[in-house]
Amino acid sequence: MTLLNVLNKLKKYNKGNYRQFSLCFSLSVLLVSALTLFMLSPFVQGRLPVGGDSRKMLYMIYAVAVTGCVLFVIYAAGLFLRFKSREVGILMALGTAKGTLSKTIMKEMLMIIGKLSMVSILSGGMIAYGFGRLYENLIQSAESDSFGFSLSGLLGSVLFVLAVSVIILGMTNRFTKRANLIEILNEERRTEPIRKDVDRKYLAAGLILIVLGILGGLIIPFAISTVFKMTLGGFHYAFYILVLIGLYRIMVYSVAVHKRGKNPQKYYRHLISFGMLKFQGVSVVRNMLIVTLLLAGALFAIFYSATNCIQGATIAANEDNDMSYRYLGDADRLTVHDVESVAAEYGVKIINYREVEVARLLGSGVARENYDENGMLTEEYREKDYYKNFVSASGFSKATGMEVQVEPGTYLYISRKNNTENYWFLPEDLDMAENTDTGVKKKLVFSGTVEYSSFFYDRGQDGSASYILNDEDFAGLKEGLSKRFQMTQVLFDISEEGDIYTFSKELYARYCNSVSNSMRVMASYDEYRADVDENYGYGEPAMLYPKRPEIEVDWKYNPVFIPLLERNFVLTYATLLLIFVFVAVICLVSAGVIGYTRSIAVAVKSKHVLMDVKKLGAGQIYLDRILKEQEKKVFVLPTVVATILMFAYYTMTLWQNDGVISSNEYLIIGFNIAVCLMIAVYQYILFQLSFRKSQTIVFGAGTEVMKKG
Amino acid sequence: MLKVDHLFKSYKTGRITYEVLKDVCFEVKEREFVAVMGASGSGKTTMLNCISCFHPYDKGKITLNGIRLSRLSEEEIARVRNEQLGFVFQDFMLLDGLTVFENVCVPKVIRGEDYKLMEEKAGKLLRLFGIEHIADKYPAEISGGQKQRVAVARSLMNDPLAILADEPTGNLDSRASEAVIQAFIEAKKTLGATILMVTHDTFSASYCDRVIMMKDGKVHSELMNNGNRKAFLEDLLNVLRKLNGGENDDAA
Numbered sequence: 001m002t003l004l005n006v007l008n009k010l011k012k013y014n015k016g017n018y019r020q021f022s023l024c025f026s027l028s029v030l031l032v033s034a035l036t037l038f039m040l041s042p043f044v045q046g047r048l049p050v051g052g053d054s055r056k057m058l059y060m061i062y063a064v065a066v067t068g069c070v071l072f073v074i075y076a077a078g079l080f081l082r083f084k085s086r087e088v089g090i091l092m093a094l095g096t097a098k099g100t101l102s103k104t105i106m107k108e109m110l111m112i113i114g115k116l117s118m119v120s121i122l123s124g125g126m127i128a129y130g131f132g133r134l135y136e137n138l139i140q141s142a143e144s145d146s147f148g149f150s151l152s153g154l155l156g157s158v159l160f161v162l163a164v165s166v167i168i169l170g171m172t173n174r175f176t177k178r179a180n181l182i183e184i185l186n187e188e189r190r191t192e193p194i195r196k197d198v199d200r201k202y203l204a205a206g207l208i209l210i211v212l213g214i215l216g217g218l219i220i221p222f223a224i225s226t227v228f229k230m231t232l233g234g235f236h237y238a239f240y241i242l243v244l245i246g247l248y249r250i251m252v253y254s255v256a257v258h259k260r261g262k263n264p265q266k267y268y269r270h271l272i273s274f275g276m277l278k279f280q281g282v283s284v285v286r287n288m289l290i291v292t293l294l295l296a297g298a299l300f301a302i303f304y305s306a307t308n309c310i311q312g313a314t315i316a317a318n319e320d321n322d323m324s325y326r327y328l329g330d331a332d333r334l335t336v337h338d339v340e341s342v343a344a345e346y347g348v349k350i351i352n353y354r355e356v357e358v359a360r361l362l363g364s365g366v367a368r369e370n371y372d373e374n375g376m377l378t379e380e381y382r383e384k385d386y387y388k389n390f391v392s393a394s395g396f397s398k399a400t401g402m403e404v405q406v407e408p409g410t411y412l413y414i415s416r417k418n419n420t421e422n423y424w425f426l427p428e429d430l431d432m433a434e435n436t437d438t439g440v441k442k443k444l445v446f447s448g449t450v451e452y453s454s455f456f457y458d459r460g461q462d463g464s465a466s467y468i469l470n471d472e473d474f475a476g477l478k479e480g481l482s483k484r485f486q487m488t489q490v491l492f493d494i495s496e497e498g499d500i501y502t503f504s505k506e507l508y509a510r511y512c513n514s515v516s517n518s519m520r521v522m523a524s525y526d527e528y529r530a531d532v533d534e535n536y537g538y539g540e541p542a543m544l545y546p547k548r549p550e551i552e553v554d555w556k557y558n559p560v561f562i563p564l565l566e567r568n569f570v571l572t573y574a575t576l577l578l579i580f581v582f583v584a585v586i587c588l589v590s591a592g593v594i595g596y597t598r599s600i601a602v603a604v605k606s607k608h609v610l611m612d613v614k615k616l617g618a619g620q621i622y623l624d625r626i627l628k629e630q631e632k633k634v635f636v637l638p639t640v641v642a643t644i645l646m647f648a649y650y651t652m653t654l655w656q657n658d659g660v661i662s663s664n665e666y667l668i669i670g671f672n673i674a675v676c677l678m679i680a681v682y683q684y685i686l687f688q689l690s691f692r693k694s695q696t697i698v699f700g701a702g703t704e705v706m707k708k709g
Numbered sequence: 710m711l712k713v714d715h716l717f718k719s720y721k722t723g724r725i726t727y728e729v730l731k732d733v734c735f736e737v738k739e740r741e742f743v744a745v746m747g748a749s750g751s752g753k754t755t756m757l758n759c760i761s762c763f764h765p766y767d768k769g770k771i772t773l774n775g776i777r778l779s780r781l782s783e784e785e786i787a788r789v790r791n792e793q794l795g796f797v798f799q800d801f802m803l804l805d806g807l808t809v810f811e812n813v814c815v816p817k818v819i820r821g822e823d824y825k826l827m828e829e830k831a832g833k834l835l836r837l838f839g840i841e842h843i844a845d846k847y848p849a850e851i852s853g854g855q856k857q858r859v860a861v862a863r864s865l866m867n868d869p870l871a872i873l874a875d876e877p878t879g880n881l882d883s884r885a886s887e888a889v890i891q892a893f894i895e896a897k898k899t900l901g902a903t904i905l906m907v908t909h910d911t912f913s914a915s916y917c918d919r920v921i922m923m924k925d926g927k928v929h930s931e932l933m934n935n936g937n938r939k940a941f942l943e944d945l946l947n948v949l950r951k952l953n954g955g956e957n958d959d960a961a
Binding site: 001002003005006009010012013014086087089090091092093094095096097098099181182 | 788792802
């Protein structure tokens with residue numbers, strides 16, 4: 001028998017410990033590499049929206065997932081070394097040289113990490129490939145590219161493995177280099193009581209810190225920008241650190257403080273469980289905080305994807321016509337016969353085809369900027385602001401069937417259904433319209449709003465805003481207008497029968513191919529602003545993909561085809577959805593495993609005390625209750641805190657975006673409540689599973705049966 | 710053979726420094742069975758841990774057979790622990806994944822000795838302590854008294870200069886305690902072992918040749934066993950009574 005034989009035999013005996021560490025490590029590497037390989041694939045990168053919040057949020061949530069996995073691995077490695085400490089201590093006490101043991105353990109760790117890394121990256125790659133293929137099939141790509149991995153994706157995965165490996169080896173090195181053998185021997189049984197003086201003041205300070213963090217990070221910046229028209233810059237996010245410190249304090253208090261108070265009966269009922277958990281306080285609180293953060297990350301990922309989905313879904317639901325598109329006068333436009341013949345090819349019937357005359361006139365407006373050099377929100381009235389869309393009252397009534405009355409010199413603003421106002425754009429901002437070809441100007445007064453989504457382009461603000469004028473005013477302003485400022489709005493519905501989707505796809509392709517060069521512009525492009533603004537940023541031509549309607553394009557004249565919107569809705573958000581769901585899964589799995597293993601650790605550490613309590617005459621039901629109360633702590637508080645905080649934060653953010661909660665946002669809030677409840681159920685199931693496992697560990701198999709019997 | 714000279718040791722907890730050992734001096738001769746007694750917190754275990762090189766000390770000198778332990782490198786200390794010292798702990802410290810026989814073999818395994826010699830010696834020790842019938846059992850399958858006798862057998866595997874035992878009967882009932890003490894006596898008689906045992910148990914200590922009493926981190930007194938165990942037990946109880954009562958009488 002050699003030392004290696006002894007170590008191998010011990011390894012076999014402690015296979016549960018090895019299995020747990022291997023599982024945690026592989027899971028982290030697998031999830032991160034799958035996510036990295038999927039996200040950094042050229043196929044996915046090419047389909048992510050360029051710029052905007054979604055990409056930022058995606059990277060932010062990716063960072064959360066990776067951080068969660070790193071913390072998860074650190075936790076697993078700590079637990080592994082802790083369980084290993086006893087045998088290491090005994091072997092050292094019996095004279096094994098520290099160097100020999102250190103080398104052996106390091107070698108063993110390297111072997112585990114090396115083998116598992118390769119397998120996990122490979123498995124992660126397979127999962128990413130599976131997701132990629134699924135995504136590829138979902139979007140039914142018409143182009144020749146297909147899902148594949150990038151070098152950066154592979155390097156990202158390897159980098160993660162290297163980073164966590166360095167951390168694990170560092171921890172192992174620190175563990176074996178410790179001088180105090182008694183500490184190593186007692187490591188497994190080491191108690192970690194909270195040494196701070198924790199009282200009501202400590203809790204109050206925690207709550208105050210949370211309130212201050214939310215005030216400083218969210219409410220005050222919003223109030224300042226609303227009331228004083230001033231922004232604070234990015235530093236206010238630092239206030240969220242106070243929320244973290246506050247959370248930590250609340251958790252410390254919940255574990256460390258148990259007072260007789262006003263309900264002595266309750267105090268004595270929980271006396272033993274509190275007393276036992278208190279001595280594992282430091283690690284329990286640390287785990288509770290990590291689980292809270294991971295749950296919050298998962299919730300944010302789900303909330304954000306749901307917001308995108310619900311907002312995307314309601315766009316189609318709010319449209320008044322199945323199909324709507326626009327042409328400028330200089331385009332080689334599709335005629336009603338062209339449209340009907342394409343429809344006939346696919347067995348689709350065109351219903352209620354209408355064309356509306358629209359004039360693009362230079363309107364006045366108020367430019368609101370985030371902040372000036374002094375941090376103030378600025379408002380600047382501009383007589384010449386953007387080219388805006390104007391339609392006559394009779395033309396609008398004829399096309400929509402809605403009777404509108406517009407007095408001379410006044411106008412109605414056309415708004416999207418269920419749209420909410422915000423402080424960046426106000427319908428009453430317009431007070432002048434000008435025909436830039438003839439120089440004729442007219443002063444106008446806001447007289448109200450009409451809801452009709454098919455006239456509402458993009459966000460319906462600035463250059464995409466639409467207004468209804470009195471017929472005479474419209475005629476006067478339109479006179480002498482050149483073709484490029486004359487626009488035709490086409491609206492029609494389609495029958496239920498026929499191959500609606502393929503027809504819509506074909507019409508989309510033909511529409512894209514028929515537009516003039518002046519229509520191939522970005523959504524924010526405006527002819528006037530392009531002339532007058534220095535460093536104009538929207539002058540690049542829009543990239544069109546006639547055969548790929550699923551691609552979100554930055555195009556001012558993007559048509560609205562409901563069949564495409566409905567079908568492409570899932571596809572457009574598929575990437576985002578997949579990645580966010582992926583991140584949510586990572587966070588939830590990590591939170592689950594940490595909660596589960598912590599519960600098991602609590603059970604292992606409580607075993608002796610529970611046995612002593614049993615000797616004092618405690619029955620099985622009482623012992624179960626003590627164990628349950630301890631483990632409940634690991635699950636309940638993090639779930640409550642994470643759901644409440646994240647729900648409140650997200651609802652505040654929805655409100656803060658534009659100062660109101662829209663009907664869509666009420667739907668999102670309802671969905672978010674349902675998600676919170678589902679997370680609570682998930683945590684409850686995990687709690688039950690860990691409790692059953694703990695029962696087996698502490699009281700042996702059959703405890704439950706015994707109790708029931 | 711084992712000499713502790715002006716030993717000082719302190720612990721720091723936050724800003725507070727606790728002086729645990731304050732100028733401890735004593736000597737253990739070859740083939741001597743010495744017990745160290747004293748109230749909880751008197752520094753017995755800390756002193757034993759310093760001798761075992763389990764943790765460092767602040768000041769003083771510990772020599773084993775003329776070798777000053779603090780001057781040794783880590784590798785040399787490990788060799789001393791393996792070849793010249795044997796350990797018996799209160800909670801046995803057996804490796805749960807190895808059988809009784811394998812556990813006893815571990816010190817020689819660490820030393821890298823030939824398996825024939827190893828098996829022969831392990832078998833001899835198991836027979837000596839009457840535990841050969843449990844050789845193939847795992848620690849979880851045997852009683853506390855048996856576990857401790859396995860630990861004693863293990864401590865003698867490399868014929869050490871001294872066995873250091875920390876509360877070896879602390880977790881045992883009186884019958885098992887007696888069996889363990891008999892094992893020590895047997896080891897001393899048959900194998901010529903030198904034993905330094907920290908204990909709270911007066912009954913166990915009454916079998917020793919000498920008892921060192923500690924109080925507040927210092928050696929308070931020493932009692933010699935003149936061969937009459939019963940009288941020695943009486944003496945021990947008297948001294949302990951005085952110690953616990955806080956009297957400063959010199960009992961030696």
